[in-house]
């Protein structure tokens with residue numbers, strides 16, 4: 312066996328190992344999807360985080376409505392810098408390979424407010440609420456915007472936000488909503504939860520991840 316042959320054999324070996332690795336990755340990813348589809352419909356993440364009573368009271372009041380990122384951008388432009396690198400902003404794309412992009416089961420965690428009145432329905436009716444947007448974590452923003460508009464008219468500096476079902480006034484709900492989507496099955500981010508959580512405190516979400 313000359314040097315050339317030895318060389319090509321080792322390249323083949325590396326290639327074989329790499330393909331095996333890729334196949335295993337693919338199989339594990341598929342297995343999670345198979346397992347998910349075999350499980351009961353997931354609970355609505357916001358409802359799970361808030362508890363039935365708080366959630367029902369808030370949503371039945373009809374005041375809390377999803378408005379979509381374009382509204383948030385009007386006042387929080389800085390929070391959109393680097394947003395394209397946030398995996399939440401690409402959550403719907405992940406449903407395409409397994410052809411589940413219209414599956415309500417998956418959309419419960421991969422879009423904004425699905426199965427909640429005024430939340431994501433489908434790409435035809437509510438394209439402005441696709442992916443996990445600002446309101447996917449903070450909850451519907453209509454009350455917040457009403458408060459923000461009033462306050463900015465009078466006293467912008469004294470305004471402390473508010474009006475969120477999962478925000479500064481409800482930090483525990485905000486923490487719990489992460490866990491409501493990032494369940495045991497979908498738990499990649501739990502390598503370092505605090506780091507991932509804290510990366511959202513600042514305007515630049517580039518650091519999201521591990």
Ligand code: HEC
Pocket residue numbers: 378379380382383384385386387445446449451452453455456459460463470471472473474475477478479480
């Ligand atoms: C009319 C302007 C305006 C719009 C529109 C707006 N906000 Fe705000 N928001 C504010 C102001 C002002 C504050 C207070 C900032 C401060 O106190 O430093 C604030 C604070 C916040 C806070 C922190 C306070 C809390 O209760 O958690 C969050 C989160 C937030 N906004 C998210 C959003 C999201 C999500 C949207 C879109 C649904 C949005 N905002 C739309 C003006 C606005």
Ligand code: HEC
Pocket residue numbers: 383387390391394399443444445446447448449478479482485508509511512513
């Ligand atoms: C993955 C969940 C998640 C998403 C998506 C998200 N946020 Fe937040 N946001 C958080 C967390 C967590 C905090 C920090 C809460 C705390 O203080 O512990 C936060 C805090 C904030 C604050 C308050 C910052 C401060 O200085 O107190 C604002 C304003 C805000 N987010 C706006 C937005 C806007 C606008 C978007 C959409 C572009 C957005 N968020 C998307 C989770 C999220």
Ligand code: HEC
Pocket residue numbers: 340344347348353405406409411414416417418419420421491492493494496497498499500
């Ligand atoms: C309970 C909430 C939840 C449900 C239901 C859910 N997902 Fe996810 N999914 C997540 C979370 C959270 C992540 C990111 C963390 C992770 O990968 O473990 C994720 C990640 C993924 C990824 C990996 C993305 C990547 O590129 O790394 C794929 C693919 C995916 N989901 C497909 C699906 C499909 C298909 C369904 C429906 C059969 C589904 N998911 C249902 C929460 C969910």
Ligand code: HEC
Pocket residue numbers: 356398399401402403404405419420421422443447448485486488489490492493498499500501504507508511519520521
């Ligand atoms: C509405 C459901 C939902 C909520 C709420 C949510 N996530 Fe996610 N998250 C997802 C999905 C879906 C993905 C995968 C996106 C993709 O790649 O398709 C993801 C991806 C991630 C990732 C990157 C992938 C990984 O697992 O490493 C991190 C980190 C993350 N989320 C952290 C958080 C934190 C922290 C919170 C709470 C502040 C939060 N998420 C709230 C659904 C959610």
